[in-house]
Amino acid sequence: MLEFQVLLFYKFVPIIDPELFRKQQLTLCHQLGIIGGRIIISAEGINGTLEGKKQSIQKYIKIMKKDERFCDVAFKVSHSDGSAFPYIIDPITKKTRPKLSIKVRSELVTTDIEGHQKIGPITGKTGKYITAKELHNWIHNSNKEFYIVDMRNDYEYEVGHFKNSVLLKNFKNFRDLPKLLPQLETLKNKTLVTVCTGGIRCEKASGILLDNGFNHVYQLKDGIIKYMERYPNEDFLGKLYVFDQRITIGFNLGDDKHQVVGKCRLCQNNTENLVDYYLRDEQNKILPGRSYGLVCPTCIQQKKVALDTEVINESTLNPA
Numbered sequence: 427m428l429e430f431q432v433l434l435f436y437k438f439v440p441i442i443d444p445e446l447f448r449k450q451q452l453t454l455c456h457q458l459g460i461i462g463g464r465i466i467i468s469a470e471g472i473n474g475t476l477e478g479k480k481q482s483i484q485k486y487i488k489i490m491k492k493d494e495r496f497c498d499v500a501f502k503v504s505h506s507d508g509s510a511f512p513y514i515i516d517p518i519t520k521k522t523r524p525k526l527s528i529k530v531r532s533e534l535v536t537t538d539i540e541g542h543q544k545i546g547p548i549t550g551k552t553g554k555y556i557t558a559k560e561l562h563n564w565i566h567n568s569n570k571e572f573y574i575v576d577m578r579n580d581y582e583y584e585v586g587h588f589k590n591s592v593l594l595k596n597f598k599n600f601r602d603l604p605k606l607l608p609q610l611e612t613l614k615n616k617t618l619v620t621v622c623t624g625g626i627r628c629e630k631a632s633g634i635l636l637d638n639g640f641n642h643v644y645q646l647k648d649g650i651i652k653y654m655e656r657y658p659n660e661d662f663l664g665k666l667y668v669f670d671q672r673i674t675i676g677f678n679l680g681d682d683k684h685q686v687v688g689k690c691r692l693c694q695n696n697t698e699n700l701v702d703y704y705l706r707d708e709q710n711k712i713l714p715g716r717s718y719g720l721v722c723p724t725c726i727q728q729k730k731v732a733l734d735t736e737v738i739n740e741s742t743l744n745p746a
């Protein structure tokens with residue numbers, strides 16, 4: 427059986443000519459037979475998720491490590507079945523293949539903050555790194571007062587999160603962070619540890635906190651994925667949301683200690699079923715405004731919410 431892997435990595439490092447680097451990355455991925463994924467390149471670095479056969483992914487890592495800009499990158503690998511990315515029809519060969527998108531953007535992580543270039547590892551305005559091992563030690567072997575602040579969106583938190591961690595209310599998009607900061611006002615002089623999937627959002631988020639007067643800010647190095655891999659089913663409960671078609675991943679999911687923490691937004695029963703949905707009013711009419719979150723199969727069956735397919739069939743969303 428072929429073994430596929432998904433690779434997650436990022437690096438903040440000045441890229442002199444992002445467009446040229448984009449072309450080089452595209453060529454490299456094609457040469458190695460990387461089957462799908464997404465890479466964002468900007469003047470401040472690279473952020474990528476790639477899928478391929480194990481040997482292709484391992485070769486990609488080896489080649490990247492030879493480049494002194496990327497020799498110290500923490501490449502995070504997890505298992506997949508070769509279908510983590512959507513399939514498209516190749517315009518040239520007319521055959522179906524997974525989508526590989528490599529784009530140049532102004533920011534690696536979209537903050538839309540004016541002067542965003544001043545925040546992050548390149549300028550040094552970022553939180554102090556705390557490794558998975560150190561955080562594990564803080565949690566289990568110290569009396570230290572600290573707060574884990576989750577920098578992910580609400581639906582990511584719902585399906586899995588650190589025990590007793592702080593989630594900002596209405597966190598729907600990373601860009602919302604600056605306007606949600608008043609919620610953390612009472613923690614301004616406390617020790618905070620920001621966490622996110624693979625670490626990249628924390629590079630910016632912890633910097634944004636420092637920029638807004640928070641004084642003791644740490645960031646979990648290499649993200650939740652590294653922590654879960656090292657300490658599966660310990661302090662991070664539930665599953666980890668990932669931005670590909672696997673939706674969520676976990677380590678040692680068969681273990682008795684693994685628990686489902688997700689709750690249906692409507693009936694509160696345990697579920698890990700993430701869907702796009704629309705709420706209905708008392709007359710059962712579909713309300714405008716699509717949400718994404720946990721809704722259990724029973725509530726869907728009872729039509730407490732509407733899914734995309736139903737919306738297309740009902741004209742109720744069209745304003746009269």
Ligand SMILES: [Zn+2]
Binds near residue numbers: 693695721722723724
């Ligand atoms: Zn339900």
